[in-house]
Amino acid sequence: MVAVEDNTTIHITRGDKTTGKVNRLAFYFPIYNFETQQEENYKFQPEDKISLIVMQKKGYTKYEVLRKEYYLKDLGYTEPTEHPEIPLTAEDTKVFELTNKAKTYWYDLVLNDDTTIIGMDSDGAKQFIVYPEGGEEDE
Numbered sequence: 001m002v003a004v005e006d007n008t009t010i011h012i013t014r015g016d017k018t019t020g021k022v023n024r025l026a027f028y029f030p031i032y033n034f035e036t037q038q039e040e041n042y043k044f045q046p047e048d049k050i051s052l053i054v055m056q057k058k059g060y061t062k063y064e065v066l067r068k069e070y071y072l073k074d075l076g077y078t079e080p081t082e083h084p085e086i087p088l089t090a091e092d093t094k095v096f097e098l099t100n101k102a103k104t105y106w107y108d109l110v111l112n113d114d115t116t117i118i119g120m121d122s123d124g125a126k127q128f129i130v131y132p133e134g135g136e137e138d139e
Helices: none
Strands: 002-005 009-013 030-033 038-041 049-056 064-071 103-111 115-118 126-131
Parallel strands (some): 009 126
Antiparallel strands (some): 002 009, 030 038, 049 103, 103 115, 103 126
8 A cells, every 4th residue: 555645644464565456655846936926846857866765754864764866867857747657676674673553654755866846845744654464464
C-alpha cells in the first residue's frame, strides 16, 4: 500500500514498491505566479534533481533512515512534467524497522538540493508512516 493523505502524509507498507499502476508516489509543487496572480504547478524539468529524505521522528536533523535522489532524466522524463513520481523498490522500503505496528518517521522532499517542496513548516514535520508487512519471513 502506498497512499498520500492531505497532500503531505505518506502511508506505505514495509516491503512495497512505489511503481506500477497502483502504488504510485507522485507529487506536485504549487507556486504563486505574481504576473497572473494565481497559483500554478511548477513544471519539473528533466535535469531537475529530486531528493526524498526520511528521518527518524526523534532527532530530525541527526539520522536519515532513507535518502533517494534522482535526476528526472534518469527516471525517463524527457519533457517537463507537473507530477513526477518517486520510485522506491521493495528493498528500499525494507530499510525501515520491522515492527508489529505502524511507525511514524518524518520526511523532506527537496528540489535541486536547495528548495524544500514538502517538509517542516508551520503545520509541523511531514509524516512518513510505515506499516508492517504481512507474511514477513525471518530476517
